[in-house]
Every structure is written in structure tokens, then in C-alpha cells.
Amino acid sequence: MRVVAITPIHVTDEELARRQERYTRLAPAGLTVELRNLTAVSPVALDLQSDVLSSDAALIDDMCHIGQDAADFILPDCVLDPGFRQGSKEEVVGMLESVTSHLVSQGHTVGAVTRNETIGAELVRRIGEYxxxxxxAGLEVLNLSFDAINDEELWHKALKVGVAKLAAKGATVVINGCSAVNVDQSQLSLEVIDPAELALKLILEQKSKVTI
Known part of the structure; x- marks a missing residue:
């Protein structure tokens, strides 16, 4: 099964390779992921509301140019689900929608962390939309720069604080609000979900049910 993922921002070749390696490592057996860079040269980070809107529009445009024979599923590589609309094309998977729906169906009260307020506001809006x-249970903003995505130690340090606050708010599980970060589960008071990893597992499960 083939999944084409598209970055929500235009990244460097080095960062694209890092993210591709991550997807290759996370993909369950029977599923391959091809990560493509956003065609538009901007945004290069999701720091402003205008970046979020530009990302959404650019993803829609890029997805329109993916041929039916290129992929079984298309996955925007972002927890904000840019370019995704509920009830539209079945082959387009919204990472946040898919993961949250699954966790709620398991009886969880979900919390989330994001690196900045802009991403957090859009995530909360999407949660309500879905x-x-x-x-x-709520959102905790880690107040981290874009460079922290590649700094696992710094991210984990902030994540521990955010998870503890969400546990106090009644969350039973936490979504890590960045699809490009490796999650370290050590010393965390709640399970933290890697949204990219779980989304891929759910895609495979969905396809398996259809073919049975």
C-alpha cells in the first residue's frame, strides 16, 4: 500500500530527508510512505495565522496534482490537517481527525501540546470542527522555536511539563502536536501519541478491513 505524504511547509533537502527517514521507520509492514516537499516556497514555518492559511491552500493545490495511480492514500504531514476536509475525498487522510477519532472511540479524554500559540489555536479549532x-481536556503550548523540532532533548523537557499539566486537567492521553518530532515516552505521566505513527497504523487497519 502506498501513501504519499506532503509537508505543510517548504523544507530544506536535509530536513526532507530526515522526515522521510522517520516515515520509513514508522511505516508498518505492508505500507510505504513517499514524503514530498510542499511545492510552494512558503510558508517555511507555521508561526503566524497567515502561514496556517497559506499551508492549507498550498496543500490543496499539491494534492490536486497527485495522480490516482501514484498513491492509495494521501496524508498531509501535519497535525493541523492542512488541505483536508471531512467528508471529501476518501483517499485523503487527516492526521488529527483520524487519530483523535480513534482515541475518543477508545474512551480517552484527549489533551494536546503544540510548540506555539498559532499552531495551538488551529488545532483547537480543528478539534471543535471535528x-x-x-x-x-485542553491544550498546552510548549513555547518552542521551529528549530526545537530537531532538538529531541529540548522538546522532551518542555513536553514533560505540558503533559503533567494536561494530566491535572483530566486528560488520559496526549497528542504530540507536531508530526515531525520523535516522541520519548520516558518520565511522562501520560502516554503521548506520535500522530504520524498512529495515523499510518490506522490507514493500514482501514485498508485491511475494506479488503477482507
Whole structure:
């Protein structure tokens, strides 16, 4: 099964290779992921609301140019689901929508962390749009720069604090609000979900059910 993922921002060749390696490592047996760089040269980070809007529009445009024979599923490589609309094309998977729906169906109260306020505001908006507001314990903003995505030690240090606060709010599981970060589960008071990893598992499960 083939998945084409598209970055939500335009990244360097080095960063694209790092993210591709991560997807190759996370992909379950029977599924391959080809990560493509966003065609538009901007945005290069999601720091402003205008970046979020530009990312959404650019993803829609890029997805329109993916042929049906190129992929079984298309996955925007972002927890904000840029370019994804509920009830539209079945082959387009919204990472946040898919993961949150699964966690809620398992009886969880979901919390989330994001690196900045802009990403956090859009994530909360999406959670409400998807109908999961009543199952959402809240958001904690880690206040980290874009460079922290590649700094696992710095991210984990901030993550521990955020997870503890979400546990106090009643969360039973936490979504790590960045699809490009490797999650270290050590010393965390709650399970933290790597949204990219779980989304790939759910894609494979969905396809398996259809073919049975």
C-alpha cells in the first residue's frame, strides 16, 4: 500500500530527508510512505495565522496534482490537517481527525501540546470542527522555536511539563502536536501519541478491513 505524504511547509533537502527517514521507520509492514516537499516556497514555518492559511491552500493545490495511480492514500504531514476536509475525498487522510477519532472511540479524554500559540489555536479549532470538543481536556503550548523540532532533548523537557499539566486537567492521553518530532515516552505521566505513527497504523487497519 502506498501513501504519499506532503509537508505543510517548504523544507530544506536535509530536513526532507530526515522526515522521510522517520516515515520509513514508522511505516508498518505492508505500507510505504513517499514524503514530498510542499511545492510552494512558503510558508517555511507555521508561526503566524497567515502561514496556517497559506499551508492549507498550498496543500490543496499539491494534492490536486497527485495522480490516482501514484498513491492509495494521501496524508498531509501535519497535525493541523492542512488541505483536508471531512467528508471529501476518501483517499485523503487527516492526521488529527483520524487519530483523535480513534482515541475518543477508545474512551480517552484527549489533551494536546503544540510548540506555539498559532499552531495551538488551529488545532483547537480543528478539534471543535471535528466534533470532539467535549472529549478534549485542553491544550498546552510548549513555547518552542521551529528549530526545537530537531532538538529531541529540548522538546522532551518542555513536553514533560505540558503533559503533567494536561494530566491535572483530566486528560488520559496526549497528542504530540507536531508530526515531525520523535516522541520519548520516558518520565511522562501520560502516554503521548506520535500522530504520524498512529495515523499510518490506522490507514493500514482501514485498508485491511475494506479488503477482507
Amino acid at each position: 466534533g470532539f470538543a467535549d472529549d478534549f
